[in-house]
Amino acid sequence: MSYPKIELxxxxxxxxxxxxxxxxxxxxxxxxxxxxxxxxAAIYEFRDFPHFxxxxxxxxxxxxxxxxxxxxxxxxAAEAAGHGAVYLEGxxxxxxxxxRGVSYEEVFAGYCDGAAEAWxxxxxxxxxTPDIVRGFPLEAAEETVSxxxxxxxxxxxxxxxxxxxxEYPPExxxxxxxxxxxxxxxxxxxxxxxxxxxxxxxxxxxxxxxRIRHGIRAAEDRGLLGELAARSIVLDVCxxxxxxxxxxxxxxxxxxxxxxxxxxxxxxxxxDPAMFGTDLESEHAAARRLGASPRDSYExxxxxxxxxxxxxxxxxxxxxxxxxxxxxSGRQRGAS
Numbered sequence: 001m002s003y004p005k006i007e008l009x010x011x012x013x014x015x016x017x018x019x020x021x022x023x024x025x026x027x028x029x030x031x032x033x034x035x036x037x038x039x040x041a042a043i044y045e046f047r048d049f050p051h052f053x054x055x056x057x058x059x060x061x062x063x064x065x066x067x068x069x070x071x072x073x074x075x076x077a078a079e080a081a082g083h084g085a086v087y088l089e090g091x092x093x094x095x096x097x098x099x100r101g102v103s104y105e106e107v108f109a110g111y112c113d114g115a116a117e118a119w120x121x122x123x124x125x126x127x128x129t130p131d132i133v134r135g136f137p138l139e140a141a142e143e144t145v146s147x148x149x150x151x152x153x154x155x156x157x158x159x160x161x162x163x164x165x166x167e168y169p170p171e172x173x174x175x176x177x178x179x180x181x182x183x184x185x186x187x188x189x190x191x192x193x194x195x196x197x198x199x200x201x202x203x204x205x206x207x208x209x210x211r212i213r214h215g216i217r218a219a220e221d222r223g224l225l226g227e228l229a230a231r232s233i234v235l236d237v238c239x240x241x242x243x244x245x246x247x248x249x250x251x252x253x254x255x256x257x258x259x260x261x262x263x264x265x266x267x268x269x270x271x272d273p274a275m276f277g278t279d280l281e282s283e284h285a286a287a288r289r290l291g292a293s294p295r296d297s298y299e300x301x302x303x304x305x306x307x308x309x310x311x312x313x314x315x316x317x318x319x320x321x322x323x324x325x326x327x328x329s330g331r332q333r334g335a336s
Contacts, residue, residue, distance in 0.1 A: 003294050004318050005084045005280055006301025007269050008188075009213050009236035011131075011162075012069075012090045012111065013060035014272025015076040021274075024071070025062035033058060044275050049194050049245040053164065056275065057096065064102060066110035073114025077124040079273075083280035085124055086318055087305060089188075090115070091160055093131045094147065095140035104147045112154040125314075127157040127307060129188050132173060134163030141176045149183045157306040158186030160213060161203075165194040170202035177207040186210045186306035192235075193247055197221035204233065211235070211304045216242060218264070219255035229263035234304030239286040240278040241271035256290040265300040268292060295324040 016024070018040040025032050034040040040059070046052040063069060073090060080088060094107040108130070115126040130148050132141040148156045159180040161173055170189060177187050191203035193214035200218045203209040204227075215235035218224045228235070237256055242248045248255070259266055268287040273279050287297060302315050 002084055003324065004086050004298060004322055005080075005284065006087045006267065006298055006305060006315065007080060007085055007280055008089045008211065008234075008267050008301060008304055009238060009269035009271060010076070010080075010088060010090055011272050012072045012076060012092045013063060013096075014056065014275050015079070015270075016060070016063075016072055017075075017274045020071075020075065021059060021062055024068050028062060028064045028068070030062040030064065032062065041277075044277070046244055046246075049247065050164075052245050052275075056272070059275075060096070061100065063097060064100070066106045066113070069107055069110025070114035070117065073111055073126060074117050074121060077114075077118030077122045077126055080280055081122045081124050083284075085280055087125045087127075087301070087307070087311070087315055088118075089127045089129050089157070089306065091129055091131050091162070093133050093162065094144055095133050095136050098140065098143065099136070104143055108147050108151045108154075108156070112151055112156070115155045125307075125311060126155065127305075128155050129158040129160050129186070129306070130156065131160040131162040131190075132176065134161065134165065134168035134172075136163075138172075138176070141173060145176050145180045145183075145185075148180060148185055152183070152185065156185070158188045158210070161189035161191075161207070162213075163190075165190060165199055169195075169199065170206045174206050181208055188213055188236075188306070190214055192217040193242070193245075197224050200224060200228075204228075204231075209233065210306065214238065214242075214247075216247070216255050216259065219258040219262075222262075225259065225262035225264055229265075232265060232303060234265045234267060234300050235259060236269050236304070237266045237287070238269045238271035239283055239290070240276050244276045251286060251289070254290055256287065256292065260291060260296075265303055266292065266297070267300045267304055268297045295319075 018037040190213040192200035
């Protein structure tokens with residue numbers, strides 16, 4: 001179903017299709033645990049969230065050069081544009097290649113150059129939100145923030161926090177997020193995925209979250225839902241990801257209807273589409289089945305985007321030019 005889309009939660013390393021990953025690994029001389037597309041796809045059958053993280057680090061370790069990082073952005077922008085994307089906020093984890101000897105400057109330059117090329121080649125605006133990785137030394141968090149600040153004039157708009165949510169609570173990262181926010185960057189941590197409502201509250205109260213990545217377990221706390229709605233804090237919802245990592249048992253049990261019913265603004269996202277066998281159109285189809293309106297999803301994207309006013313104005317113009325009636329009517333018929 002064709003309509004404009006805003007995606008705010010996609011890990012760029014997780015957009016690399018198996019064939020491309022094999023190509024990149026080959027040119028960098030990196031051994032993978034599989035040597036065919038079919039074998040690599042089979043590895044992506046995750047048992048649970050810790051197993052997903054294990055495979056994620058293993059496979060994305062093939063990305064080693066500025067060329068690799070640039071290619072990842074451009075390739076995904078082309079794919080997402082085919083599904084109607086007009087604005088993306090891409091996540092990448094610079095401390096992971098840095099611990100293998102790649103300089104932070106090369107990582108950031110590659111992704112930023114890719115964002116510029118994505119706009120020139122595919123007409124998709126790509127902003128960047130590097131992740132601090134839970135469990136890495138705090139010095140790595142400081143380096144991530146320092147380079148995010150340095151590259152703010154090249155498309156970096158915020159700083160995130162990803163990894164093992166249960167082992168590393170938000171409180172450990174308060175100081176580095178304070179520094180990022182003082183420099184004008186947004187705060188977009190992962191929370192409320194592997195851990196419950198307390199993690200979401202910590203992201204809000206300790207890290208000053210402008211938006212929460214996932215956040216779906218806020219549904220376990222009615223008071224928190226009311227606070228998210230009152231403060232217009234947007235949640236980035238990734239239905240297939242939640243299924244594949246075992247956060248929810250079935251799409252029918254997904255808490256998106258509860259979140260929407262409480263007035264919480266929710267965007268629709270792929271998270272790691274190549275690894276989860278999904279795409280932006282599929283995620284929107286799942287969200288529509290759960291009662292999400294295409295226009296409301298777009299509005300939540302505009303509200304949550306860490307973009308400047310000229311970009312927000314452009315997104316409003318795209319919204320206003322599109323006839324949303326057919327999509328919203330189709331959603332209502334499918335939900336009845």
